[in-house]
Amino acid sequence: MNDDYNFNDIEKKWQRKWEEQGIFLSKVKIERKKYYCLEMYPYPSGRIHMGHVRNYSIGDVVARFKVMKGFNVIHPIGWDALGMPAENAAIQKGIHPQEWTLDNITHMKLQLKRMGFNYDWSREVNTCLPEYYKWNQWIFLKMLEKGLAFRKKSWVNYCPKCETVLANEQVIGEQCWRCDSVVEQKEMEQWFLKITEYADELLSGHEQLEKWPEHVIAMQKNWIGRSIGAFINFPVYGTDEHIEVFTTRIDTIYGATFLVLSPEHPLSRILISDAPDRKEKEDWLKKTIQDQHQRRGFDETEKKGIYTGKEAVNPFNHEKIPIWISDYVLMDYGTGAVMAVPAHDQRDFEFAKKYSLLIREVIVPERESPQGELKQAYEDYGVVVNSGPFSKRNSFEAEDAMTAYAEEQGFGGKSVLFRLRDWGISRQRYWGTPIPIIYCEKCGIQPVPYEDLPVRLPYDVEFKGQEGSPLEKCDSFIQVSCPQCKGPARRETDTMDTFFDSSWYYFRYCSPREDSLPFDPESAKYWLPVDLYVGGVEHAILHLIYARFFCKVLRDLGLTTLDEPFPHLLAQGMVLKDGAAMSKSKGNVVDPDEIITEYGADTLRLFILFASPPEKEFIWDEKGIEGSFRFLNRIWTFFRSNRDLLNRKNSKENDITELKSEKALQLRRKMHQTIKKVTGDIERRYHLNTAISSIMEYFNQIKKESSQLLNSGSERLFLRETFKNLILLLSPFAPHICEEMWEGIGEQTMVSLSSWPDFDPELAKEDTVTIVVQVNGKLRDRFDAERDLPEEEAKKRAQELPRIQEFIGGKKVKKVIYIKNKLVNIVI
Ligand code: ANZ
Ligand code: ZN
Secondary structure, X not given: OOOOOOHHXXXXXXXXXXHHHOOOOOOOOOOOOEEEEEEOOOOOOOOOOHHHHHHHHHHHHHHHHHHHOOOEEEOOOEEOOOOHHHHHHHHHHOOOHHHHHHHHHHHHHHHHHHOOOOOOHHHOEEOOOHHHHHXXXXXXXXXXXXXXXXXXXXXXXXXXXXXXEEOXXXXXXXXXXXXXXXXXXXXXXXXXXXXXXXXXXXXXHHHHOOEOOHHHHXXXXXHHOEEEEEEEEXXXXXXXXXXXXXXOOHHHHHHOOEEEEOOOOHHHHHHHOOOOOHHHHHHHHHHHHHHHOOOOOOOOOOOOEEEEEEEEEOOOOOOEEEEEEEOOOOOOOOOOEEEEOOOOOHHHHHHHHHOOOOOOOXXXXXXXXXXXOOOOOOOOOOEEOOOHHHOOOEHHHHHHHHHHHHHHHOOEEEEEEEOOOOEEOEEOOOOOOEOOEEEEOOOEEEEOOHHHOOOOOOOOOOOOOOOOOHHHHOHHHHXXXXXXXXXXXXXXXXXXXXXXXXXXXXXXXXXXXXXXXXXXXXXXXXXXXXXXXXXXHHHOOHHHHHHHHHHHHHHHOOOOOOOOOOOEEXXXXXXXXXXXXXXXXXXXXXXXHHHHHHHOHHHHHHHHHHOOOOOOOEEOOXXXXXXXXXXHHHHHHHHHHHHHHHOHHHOOOOXXXXXXXXXXXXXXXHHHHHHHHHHHHHHHHOOHHHHHHHHHHHHHHHHHHHHHHOOOHHHHHHHHHHHHHHHHHHOOOOHHHHHHHHHHOOOOOOHHHOOOOOOOHHHHOOOEEEEEEEEOOEEEEEEEEEOOOOHHHHHHHHHHOHHHHHHHOOOOOOEEEEEOOOEEEEEO
């Protein structure tokens, strides 16, 4: 037999065996503790990339580890298969989106299998199949019943090239996230989901998410954006109209020297309607709404505005102040109107400077008086001045008193505002879930009856890339009879945002073929929550907020009792090469298939996990992959040359008598230490990189001591034990080669199903030494520490000892001398 490490044959062999024996299929076993390991499912773009390889290798190690630890593991995978690229491919290449998607899935599935991931393929979910999207429609109808899905006319971002409405988050800067075209504004009737109803709970729920990275929580908090402030009504002078503003700084209200409306504010048009230069103003308004929308809200841009010619009355001091319209006020935040306080808000300050409006200081830092002329807004809190009866209090007292006064007088009150917007889910696209709605001239908006679900996407449509969705031109789809009056009616042609699909797919995995509900509540109750969710940090906001929202909605529908679906999130870092993320446009893509062909999947897995901890960036480097390959080769060679000696047949199991040699004893200590370290690294910190490096060290020691151990009987048996443990520890990372060696040393059950090794806590203890501490050469104290403590650490610990501190007694330390593993001398 050829002694080379023939990874290709080995990997194929074990992938076949795993599949034939169905060892990764998962079943509910009430009596056993479950573990749900989930990685964000891929979009079937055509090929697996290194980001996938990294994401799925991390999950796979954890899933395999948990199997060996005796958990009943569910590790599913599926396809986020709807969305724009498929349709763009149809337009560009003339392939039907369904063909394109299914072909891609077939190919990527083979690629994933080539990596040796232990997925339960029987649970595969594919969102472009009616058996999946039927339940999107079902959930939508339930939300409609609950008032959580509704229709609203709204300004939407529209990409002229993709011919579709984009969510705010799909607009980067001013451009379409996919094609970089400049985004336009369009007013349309859209379907929305009322995520704002859950804004408070989405925020308070963060408290349960202790095992989420802090920066992800911070991004979500910021996205939800809770502001405490007040609403105040300003009457428009000489009319019955009022302008309501939202402010977080009511303490500055005596400094409000003008009001500003957003161009889209309903009063903006009305207030300029009798202006002498009405035509000009209306043109300005139209133009601003059209092309300024995207730039709005960014502080850098110059603020432009017009004066309406009207005035409002400040209800606190009855002062008349001008009403302006400007693009720096956003319609979709608060009331779309602000009281401008130029002395204390920088945006208002710049606006006032530009148009020579009054600036009045009403807040000063403690023990200071107004400055006269400000160079910029003073935005901090401080002492209130120039504010009638509220003067001389600090900002916070003034806020309370002023809010109470506004409430008393009935022109305002305290309020909490969220930045989070309702989620617009309508897309004017073909390749998405049809929204199950029928429009009837007589009966109005009608939900498709549940028994008529799914509303299937028609197959025969044309993809020309012209205005609108192909569904709009598909008569067989559009023409339908009204569920109410049976008269002729028209189907909704918008499809759903694909974030809808990914908001609940992790429930579907629990019972993927369930056909009476989106998922079987009993199975979900057993498997959920997801114990570890691994994915890219680019999903920190949208996907992870939407999925949390859906979980709460499904809970309120009585399908689950879960509040939070993902108590533990591992946000993996990006894969870089030559200083940039791997991407086609940068031309720095390394194709996983080529690496597998050249080095094997085990080497690729090992390398991608070894080079950095999961949450850090990973830098691709060719030398690194060779290093991992060499390591596996060295283990392989060791195994091949000692195969017979290591074999079960040649040893009486568990018959290790006393170890005699110091080397053997040391190796045994190393073995227990390594088991402890690797277990802890995987289980507690997910530091797979340090786990791998301790396995490498451990192997080096085995190799070094092996020739001596092989000479004596009981120690040879010990060598077998220690090598067995090496295989077990390495197996989640490099499962194929480990199965092969495991079989090669005569083991009967597969290593993938074997138990994770235990360690003896006594033997796993790190070596410790006692270090004596002297002050000016006199012995004063001692402490125990790990052997080979770094010098700085030893010096620090010595000086921190309470007794030593007493001796130092605040005197200046001149010098600290360290003799490794023995002594610290502090000279004062
Ligand atoms: C007066 C004021 C004085 C303000 C001051 C701030 C400082 P956050 O914290 O983000 O909620 N604002 C309210 N609605 C707005 C809109 N639609 N477009 C633009 N700006 C708007 O911000 C709340 C503050 O942002 C509000 O408080 C308001 O300006 C402004 F010294 O009112 B403030
Ligand atoms: Zn009807």
